[in-house]
Amino acid sequence: MLLQALALRGTEADAELVRQLACSTRFWSASAPEREATLRAEADVPRLLREYAWEELPTAWLRTWATPATLQALSARKLPDSRRAS
16 A cells, blocks of 8 residues: 555655665565565655645646546545445
């Protein structure tokens, strides 16, 4: 999850960390808990995982095949909590 957050919510400030991780055989050959510990130690985890308003999302300026209005509507949608007992 932290790698996804870094890829989706990372900014220019994270560019050097991303470059180092991408080139690191040691990082990619480590176990998942070791990779998570490395990311928690090196990345700004609270910034990557905090709740954002659409206007302040670091990637809100990106344009894709979907219109900005569609993306904003999707981001406002609440997904069901899969942890709840059925």
